[in-house]
Amino acid sequence: MKYYDKLIFELSESGRCAFSLREAKVEVELPDNLKRQSPLPLPEVSEVDVVRHYTNLSQMNFGVDTGFYPLGSCTMKYNPKIDEEISQLPEFRDAHPLMHSEGLEEIYSQLDKALAAITGMSHFTFQPCAGAHGELTGLMLMRAYHESRGDFGRKRIIVPDSAHGTNPASAAICGLDVVVVKSKENGLVDIESLKPLLGEDLAGIMLTNPNTLGLFEKDIKQIASLVHGCGGLLYYDGANMNPLLGVVRPGDMGFDIMHLNLHKTFSTPHGGGGPGSGPVGVCEKLVPLLGIIRTSAFHGNTGVIIKALAYILSLGKQHIALAGKYASLNANYIKESLRDSYKLPIDSVCKHEFVFDGLLEPNGVSTLDVAKRLLDYGYHAPTIYFPMLFHQSIMIEPTETESKQTLDEFIAVMKKIAQEAVEDPELLHSAPHNTPVGRPDETAAARQPILRWRPE
Numbered sequence: 001m002k003y004y005d006k007l008i009f010e011l012s013e014s015g016r017c018a019f020s021l022r023e024a025k026v027e028v029e030l031p032d033n034l035k036r037q038s039p040l041p042l043p044e045v046s047e048v049d050v051v052r053h054y055t056n057l058s059q060m061n062f063g064v065d066t067g068f069y070p071l072g073s074c075t076m077k078y079n080p081k082i083d084e085e086i087s088q089l090p091e092f093r094d095a096h097p098l099m100h101s102e103g104l105e106e107i108y109s110q111l112d113k114a115l116a117a118i119t120g121m122s123h124f125t126f127q128p129c130a131g132a133h134g135e136l137t138g139l140m141l142m143r144a145y146h147e148s149r150g151d152f153g154r155k156r157i158i159v160p161d162s163a164h165g166t167n168p169a170s171a172a173i174c175g176l177d178v179v180v181v182k183s184k185e186n187g188l189v190d191i192e193s194l195k196p197l198l199g200e201d202l203a204g205i206m207l208t209n210p211n212t213l214g215l216f217e218k219d220i221k222q223i224a225s226l227v228h229g230c231g232g233l234l235y236y237d238g239a240n241m242n243p244l245l246g247v248v249r250p251g252d253m254g255f256d257i258m259h260l261n262l263h264k265t266f267s268t269p270h271g272g273g274g275p276g277s278g279p280v281g282v283c284e285k286l287v288p289l290l291g292i293i294r295t296s297a298f299h300g301n302t303g304v305i306i307k308a309l310a311y312i313l314s315l316g317k318q319h320i321a322l323a324g325k326y327a328s329l330n331a332n333y334i335k336e337s338l339r340d341s342y343k344l345p346i347d348s349v350c351k352h353e354f355v356f357d358g359l360l361e362p363n364g365v366s367t368l369d370v371a372k373r374l375l376d377y378g379y380h381a382p383t384i385y386f387p388m389l390f391h392q393s394i395m396i397e398p399t400e401t402e403s404k405q406t407l408d409e410f411i412a413v414m415k416k417i418a419q420e421a422v423e424d425p426e427l428l429h430s431a432p433h434n435t436p437v438g439r440p441d442e443t444a445a446a447r448q449p450i451l452r453w454r455p456e
């Protein structure tokens with residue numbers, strides 16, 4: 001029997017028990033209608049069954065703590081354990097959300113100052129609990145800014161075709177009309193396509209720089225002056241702030257509003273749904289509006305905020321400035337090492353991440369096949385089929401926390417997979433071969449999900 005074949009209920013054998021308690025004397029007689037009619041079907045298992053079952057399950061998980069996780073647009077970097085320990089000190093962990101604490105206030109205020117210094121914004125609100133939540137909060141601030149000036153006609157927002165999917169979604173939820181601006185061949189915003197989209201009904205533009213292709217918008221100053229020129233504001237999607245740390249600041253590029261994902265860049269592990277934090281920073285002229293926006297019941301996800309401050313203070317100004325540089329160096333190293341095996345649609349120096357468009361010699365092998373085969377070699381797959389500018393996108397972001405040895409091993413495996421595609425494509429079509437779950441039928445999984453086990 002393989003350990004992952006069974007649920008704890010299926011391991012049950014009548015009479016087995018993992019604990020012993022003294023017989024309970026029932027003191028209260030419950031009314032009949034509250035009494036259970038049949039015994040609760042709990043699994044009957046021994047202690048060793050329980051320990052093996054859950055220990056084995058825990059090892060089926062893949063995380064940054066178990067291996068290399070080059071998931072582009074996600075910054076799955078290693079998060080120092082000391083930050084976790086600090087955030088779990090009882091004084092922090094046990095604080096009630098309604099408790100007034102000068103200590104916590106000081107932490108929020110210090111992080112506000114640190115993030116302002118890193119980003120060039122004036123102040124942050126820590127209410128948002130995710131990046132997308134930050135986008136919505138930031139766009140509400142954008143709208144509030146225009147309305148505070150008696151300007152009610154600004155309904156359109158420009159979003160590039162390479163944007164993260166949450167950008168147009170947040171704008172739509174905020175009641176704005178999304179207008180897409182095209183990218184040029186080289187992956188950057190096409191200024192000539194941008195110009196006709198400007199106007200008095202423009203609320204602003206949402207950008208990320210470097211963009212989702214890992215490319216720096218060199219014309220950002222010109223974009224900023226065009227958008228400001230017609231009265232719009234610039235929103236910066238800073239979910240992936242990693243490559244910019246200590247190098248360049250969105251505030252200096254001309255952005256007015258931005259969010260950060262503390263759970264990508266600032267030492268909170270993510271994936272699986274939280275907790276996260278997407279603080280929103282604004283430039284000086286929008287600071288008075290921070291007080292009127294309420295998108296969360298409390299100040300923020302305090303544990304995440306403590307980790308971010310601990311991370312920033314432990315690295316310090318000097319070392320935090322290395323993170324972005326190493327992240328970019330690592331990405332370029334992988335890109336250049338694999339360009340003879342994978343198709344590089346945009347050939348330029350990248351920042352923290354880059355995109356291949358499938359194999360150079362696909363031989364019928366898709367990006368999905370490559371991603372599945374990587375699992376066999378013990379790697380998490382990169383982001384695939386995003387951005388949608390290419391048909392076979394493979395988006396790789398190694399982060400600064402990986403060593404050259406790890407990168408070299410990954411490069412060797414990626415080359416081996418390219419070789420396998422030439423020699424034995426069937427091996428890739430049927431991958432993965434070494435994982436607990438093979439290749440699921442994704443259509444069936446989406447159309448008829450079975451999410452619950454029921455006893456026979």
Ligand SMILES: *Cc1c(COP(=O)(O)O)cnc(C)c1O
Nearest residue numbers: 073130131132133164166237239
């Ligand atoms: C991850 C990400 C987001 C969304 O962040 P969530 O915390 O998942 O809501 C937004 N924009 C970009 C560029 C991202 O990478």
